[in-house]
Amino acid sequence: MIYANHAIEIKNLIKWFDDFNVLNNVNLIVNHGEIVVICGPSGSGKSTLVRCINRLETHDGGNVKVIGETLTNDPKSFAKISSDVGMVFQQFNLFPHLTVLDNLTLGPVHALGLDQKSAEVRAYNLLERVKIPEQAKKMPHALSGGQQQRVAIARSLCMQPKIMLFDEPTSALDPEMISEVLDVITDLATDGITMVVVTHEMGFAHKVANRMIFMDEGRIVEEGKPSMFFKNPKTDRCKTFLNQILKH
Amino acid sequence: MKKNKLILFAFFLIFLSGCSSASGIWGWYVIDPSTKTGLTNIKFLIGGFTSTIQLSIVAAFLSIVLGLIVALPGISNNKFFRILSRIYVEFVRAIPLLPMLFWVFYGLPVIFKSLGLNINIDAFWGAVLTLAISDSAFTAEIYRSGIQSISRGQKEAAQTIGLNYFQTMRYVILPQALRRILPPLANQFIYIVKMSAFASVIGMQELTRRANEIVVTEYRPLEVYTLLIFEYLVLVLVISFAVRWLERKMGSNESLNN
Numbered sequence: 001m002i003y004a005n006h007a008i009e010i011k012n013l014i015k016w017f018d019d020f021n022v023l024n025n026v027n028l029i030v031n032h033g034e035i036v037v038i039c040g041p042s043g044s045g046k047s048t049l050v051r052c053i054n055r056l057e058t059h060d061g062g063n064v065k066v067i068g069e070t071l072t073n074d075p076k077s078f079a080k081i082s083s084d085v086g087m088v089f090q091q092f093n094l095f096p097h098l099t100v101l102d103n104l105t106l107g108p109v110h111a112l113g114l115d116q117k118s119a120e121v122r123a124y125n126l127l128e129r130v131k132i133p134e135q136a137k138k139m140p141h142a143l144s145g146g147q148q149q150r151v152a153i154a155r156s157l158c159m160q161p162k163i164m165l166f167d168e169p170t171s172a173l174d175p176e177m178i179s180e181v182l183d184v185i186t187d188l189a190t191d192g193i194t195m196v197v198v199t200h201e202m203g204f205a206h207k208v209a210n211r212m213i214f215m216d217e218g219r220i221v222e223e224g225k226p227s228m229f230f231k232n233p234k235t236d237r238c239k240t241f242l243n244q245i246l247k248h
Numbered sequence: 249m250k251k252n253k254l255i256l257f258a259f260f261l262i263f264l265s266g267c268s269s270a271s272g273i274w275g276w277y278v279i280d281p282s283t284k285t286g287l288t289n290i291k292f293l294i295g296g297f298t299s300t301i302q303l304s305i306v307a308a309f310l311s312i313v314l315g316l317i318v319a320l321p322g323i324s325n326n327k328f329f330r331i332l333s334r335i336y337v338e339f340v341r342a343i344p345l346l347p348m349l350f351w352v353f354y355g356l357p358v359i360f361k362s363l364g365l366n367i368n369i370d371a372f373w374g375a376v377l378t379l380a381i382s383d384s385a386f387t388a389e390i391y392r393s394g395i396q397s398i399s400r401g402q403k404e405a406a407q408t409i410g411l412n413y414f415q416t417m418r419y420v421i422l423p424q425a426l427r428r429i430l431p432p433l434a435n436q437f438i439y440i441v442k443m444s445a446f447a448s449v450i451g452m453q454e455l456t457r458r459a460n461e462i463v464v465t466e467y468r469p470l471e472v473y474t475l476l477i478f479e480y481l482v483l484v485l486v487i488s489f490a491v492r493w494l495e496r497k498m499g500s501n502e503s504l505n506n
């Protein structure tokens with residue numbers, strides 16, 4: 001029962017892609033309501049780590065517990081909590097054949113069993129929240145990248161998740177659209193929802209993160225409060241990385 | 249379309265030469281509707297359309313269902329299911345239609361009997377089953393490539409909003425894959441129509457069987473088989489025209505969505 005106190009508990013996590021060791025003994029505990037930002041060089045395993053939390057990847061060793069539920073390679077182990085964990089992808093992954101509204105109601109209607117009407121009420125509330133209620137009847141391709149990503153966020157929120165995972169939510173966006181998406185995420189952060197965010201937007205990270213994590217070569221190399229993390233990185237690797245990132 | 253018109257034109261020339269020349273190799277009287285026997289004959293021959301079309305439509309429908317049932321395990325994460333699907337496709341694709349038809353029509357009832365099942369397979373269902381099974385290997389491949397053309401992110405997004413496997417297929421993957429699947433699937437219908445001619449050997453009264461029967465009584469193979477070829481040509485051209493139309497329609501949707 002002690003684990004239920006944590007939103008996410010990862011112990012000695014090991015993951016291989018064929019003969020490549022993507023995650024090498026990762027340990028991470030995320031408390032309820034905590035906001036953790038993960039950064040690190042390309043290929044360091046950030047996406048894989050996040051995807052292990054919602055079973056988009058299975059793991060080869062160690063233990064992953066989400067909201068008290070131990071995840072095994074049996075898909076059923078995740079089914080119980082799948083609606084508690086939302087995810088926002090770099091490429092949005094909206095359903096291109098459905099309107100914005102239908103993108104939002106699909107999960108609530110079919111996975112949660114809501115009737116169409118209450119699902120739509122919920123959807124409109126969340127579109128309001130991400131500031132694009134007027135786009136409800138449009139097809140995703142008619143929206144800008146920033147708007148599409150906000151729809152994707154709203155789509156996740158429609159499931160009323162306890163945990164939100166973001167994997168580089170602004171990396172595919174034109175610079176002028178990044179802030180509108182970050183604003184929405186920042187707004188969520190004040191809500192008490194647990195969040196794990198992979199991003200290289202350091203200004204944003206500084207503002208919202210309770211904890212910063214730096215990954216390299218499949219390990220968590222450094223972690224700490226943003227104030228310490230940015231001012232005084234302990235390891236050289238982290239220092240070099242932050243210097244490179246902050247240069248531009 | 250150009251090519252089809254050319255072929256049509258060529259046939260038309262042969263036809264004309266037959267009608268006008270006195271060379272004596274043609275004897276169109278056999279299906280000349282202005283004579284009594286000619287009219288009876290041509291009515292009998294054209295009457296085969298009903299069977300051929302019924303046979304093809306039922307077989308195509310079964311093949312579309314069967315193909316999906318074969319394709320889904322073929323793209324699952326489970327290696328065992330994938331192998332099973334692969335074996336089916338390779339195996340069925342390798343069997344020539346005629347031996348399969350004999351096996352289903354003459355062999356399968358023996359199995360049913362030995363199992364104590366009183367299932368009779370008549371010529372129609374024998375042909376339908378054979379065509380459907382044979383074609384399902386191809387439709388399965390069409391489904392597979394169509395579904396695999398949908399990006400992995402779609403499946404993952406569906407999963408993250410709590411949809412199960414069948415909901416993901418039903419609401420997310422198949423609707424998108426459909427416009428890549430539908431045109432080649434319709435094209436497969438042409439294969440079924442042509443292969444349905446084999447049903448003649450187990451006594452199905454379709455176009456080819458009827459032609460054979462008239463040839464046996466009238467000794468006019470050239471005229472009757474020429475007509476037969478035209479009959480299939482008309483059928484196939486109609487389908488191929490419909491497929492083109494479908495492709496255009498689907499194609500225009502595609503440019504809109506991506």
Ligand SMILES: Nc1ncnc2c1ncn2[C@@H]1O[C@H](COP(=O)(O)OP(=O)(O)OP(=O)(O)O)[C@@H](O)[C@H]1O
Pocket residue numbers: 017018022040041042043044045046047048049
């Ligand atoms: N499905 C896969 N099969 C094989 N190798 C993979 C697979 N997915 C990722 N990898 C490899 O695993 C390593 C870590 O990938 P991951 O996507 O987790 O890194 P990342 O830190 O998110 O990088 P980026 O910043 O580029 O997104 C990379 O070297 C990648 O090539």
Ligand SMILES: [Mg+2]
Pocket residue numbers: 046047048167168
């Ligand atoms: Mg990544």
